Amino acid sequence: MVSFYDTRLREIVPFVPLVDGRVSMYVCGPTVYDDPHVGHARTAFTFDMIRRYLQWRGFEVVFVSNITDIDDKIIARAAETGTTETELATRYEQVYTEQMDRFGIARPDHQPHATAYVEQMLDFIGNLMDRGAAYAIEGKGVYFSVAAHSRYGDLIGRTTEELREGAGARVEVDVDKIDPLDFALWKAAKPGEPVWDSPWGPGRPGWHIECVAMATDLLGETFDIHGGGDDLAFPHHQNEVAEAEGAGLGFARHWIHGAMLNVNGEKMAKSLGNFTTLSDLLDICDPQVLRLLMLQTHYRTVMELSDDALAGAAGALDRLRSWNRRAQAARLNPSAARDRDAVARFTAAMDDDFGTPAALAVVFDLVREGNAALDSGDTTRAETAHSTVRNLARALGLLLRDSAFHLDTKVELLLAERDEAREAKDFAAADRIRDELAARGITVEDTPDGTIWRKT
RNA sequence: GCGUCGGUGCCCGAGUGGACUAAGGGAGUGGCCUGCAAAGCCAUGAUUCACGGGUUCAAAUCCCGUCCGGCGCUCCA
Numbered sequence: 001m002v003s004f005y006d007t008r009l010r011e012i013v014p015f016v017p018l019v020d021g022r023v024s025m026y027v028c029g030p031t032v033y034d035d036p037h038v039g040h041a042r043t044a045f046t047f048d049m050i051r052r053y054l055q056w057r058g059f060e061v062v063f064v065s066n067i068t069d070i071d072d073k074i075i076a077r078a079a080e081t082g083t084t085e086t087e088l089a090t091r092y093e094q095v096y097t098e099q100m101d102r103f104g105i106a107r108p109d110h111q112p113h114a115t116a117y118v119e120q121m122l123d124f125i126g127n128l129m130d131r132g133a134a135y136a137i138e139g140k141g142v143y144f145s146v147a148a149h150s151r152y153g154d155l156i157g158r159t160t161e162e163l164r165e166g167a168g169a170r171v172e173v174d175v176d177k178i179d180p181l182d183f184a185l186w187k188a189a190k191p192g193e194p195v196w197d198s199p200w201g202p203g204r205p206g207w208h209i210e211c212v213a214m215a216t217d218l219l220g221e222t223f224d225i226h227g228g229g230d231d232l233a234f235p236h237h238q239n240e241v242a243e244a245e246g247a248g249l250g251f252a253r254h255w256i257h258g259a260m261l262n263v264n265g266e267k268m269a270k271s272l273g274n275f276t277t278l279s280d281l282l283d284i285c286d287p288q289v290l291r292l293l294m295l296q297t298h299y300r301t302v303m304e305l306s307d308d309a310l311a312g313a314a315g316a317l318d319r320l321r322s323w324n325r326r327a328q329a330a331r332l333n334p335s336a337a338r339d340r341d342a343v344a345r346f347t348a349a350m351d352d353d354f355g356t357p358a359a360l361a362v363v364f365d366l367v368r369e370g371n372a373a374l375d376s377g378d379t380t381r382a383e384t385a386h387s388t389v390r391n392l393a394r395a396l397g398l399l400l401r402d403s404a405f406h407l408d409t410k411v412e413l414l415l416a417e418r419d420e421a422r423e424a425k426d427f428a429a430a431d432r433i434r435d436e437l438a439a440r441g442i443t444v445e446d447t448p449d450g451t452i453w454r455k456t
Numbered sequence: 457g458c459g460u461c462g463g464u465g466c467c468c469g470a471g472u473g474g475a476c477u478a479a480g481g482g483a484g485u486g487g488c489c490u491g492c493a494a495a496g497c498c499a500u501g502a503u504u505c506a507c508g509g510g511u512u513c514a515a516a517u518c519c520c521g522u523c524c525g526g527c528g529c530u531c532c533a
Binding site for chain 2: 072073076140141143146156157158162163165166177180181182183184187206207230231233234235238239259260262266267292293296297298300301302303304306308309310311312313314315316318319322323325326355357358360361362363364365368371372374375376422425427430431434443444445446447452454
């Protein structure tokens with residue numbers, strides 16, 4: 001049975017979906033005001049991995065991830081760059097989609113935009129007002145009253161009192177609020193900002209309300225999994241819970257949070273100058289290398305991104321691809337019966353809080369077994385290993401085939417000439433041609449099943 | 457400051473009371489295979505899991521303390 005760590009319950013729990021065989025997931029998407037960086041990619045990866053595994057496990061998954069296209073950062077950036085909020089958001093949403101496609105993140109089934117949900121958000125706020133869970137402050141907006149939510153703080157394991165003590169540690173508290181923990185549902189308009197009409201005056205939605213409106217609209221009042229980056233647990237997700245439950249909705253049954261990403265021992269941040277956009281990284285690194293590196297780290301562990309770590313993952317990917325090339329050269333049946341024991345170990349690893357490092361270990365064990373089987377001429381065992389590796393790699397979103405590459409006619413000619421030279425035992429000529437191929441970025445491998453090549 | 461998660465070999469990184477004689481990957485070294493390579497296979501590496509105490513028949517795994525690091529501590533930023 002699939003089980004995973006539920007942030008709110010603070011333990012690994014067995015997962016039973018609300019509807020048998022179906023999983024509904026909502027994952028907080030990007031605020032589109034800048035290029036996505038590798039940290040964004042890690043969170044996207046984490047939930048892509050979970051989604052793919054649940055699908056491989058036989059669940060039908062409905063995956064919703066939003067685009068926040070109105071927000072303070074967007075307003076500020078638009079003002080800085082002399083463009084409109086809409087233009088800015090549209091442009092960066094496109095960049096986000098392009099880069100996530102490039103990284104191999106499957107697109108969501110639904111990708112709602114905050115600006116398309118303002119009406120639902122206003123209805124929602126009205127509902128909270130009616131229930132006494134929200135109040136308006138003239139000229140400022142509408143606030144959620146944390147006093148209406150007794151469990152406020154449970155998502156991060158703190159009591160409301162503890163949170164009150166800590167309030168203002170980093171940020172000044174607005175003295176007009178009834179409780180320092182109260183937060184904005186609707187922000188009154190300021191000059192020059194995008195504005196929507198509301199019963200409480202012109203303004204724009206607060207940060208958290210959009211996710212509640214969109215998630216419950218697309219997935220129902222109660223759904224299975226709500227996910228996001230670790231840094232969103234508080235206040236964002238806590239406030240979503242407060243709003244949703246304040247309105248009497250069941251909301252998310254489970255919460256999953258993915259850990260952050262470090263660069264050379266420090267957190268990735270612009271202020272530290274170690275900020276890498278996903279685009280820049282993928283320019284110099286195969287997307288599958290990055291995916292493999294992320295799979296080698298448990299999703300709840302802070303991950304190290306360094307040149308050494310990337311080089312290590314690149315080596316590991318080469319190993320998988322070499323095995324695949326070899327299996328293809330040997331014409332192994334890719335649909336042969338699978339290794340049931342290995343599949344069982346893989347499933348056990350993944351069922352235990354998505355243990356991708358242990359699951360990958362099963363895959364690498366199979367690769368070693370398959371290579372050894374081919375060495376000893378045991379085709380049956382090699383086929384079992386190959387077929388199983390293919391299937392498990394798919395569950396993890398790993399592609400085993402070499403990246404697309406076209407041989408030019410000159411290279412094809414050289415390969416043919418080298419074959420002839422070797423046939424004639426003219427090894428001096430064969431080696432000369434091999435050097436020339438190497439200079440052209442082609443590495444040759446002579447196998448019992450013929451010569452295969454790869455891009456260096 | 458408060459909360460929370462973590463500190464494992466040269467590097468990345470699993471493992472959270474007994475099969476750990478610490479998974480897996482990368483790098484290194486030796487051997488086999490190969491015309492030579494490449495790929496592959498085999499062998500090899502932490503007497504030890506930040507440090508100091510403690511609990512236990514048994515701890516990397518539990519408890520206490522210290523040091524170091526990540527993340528969070530409303531709207532704004």
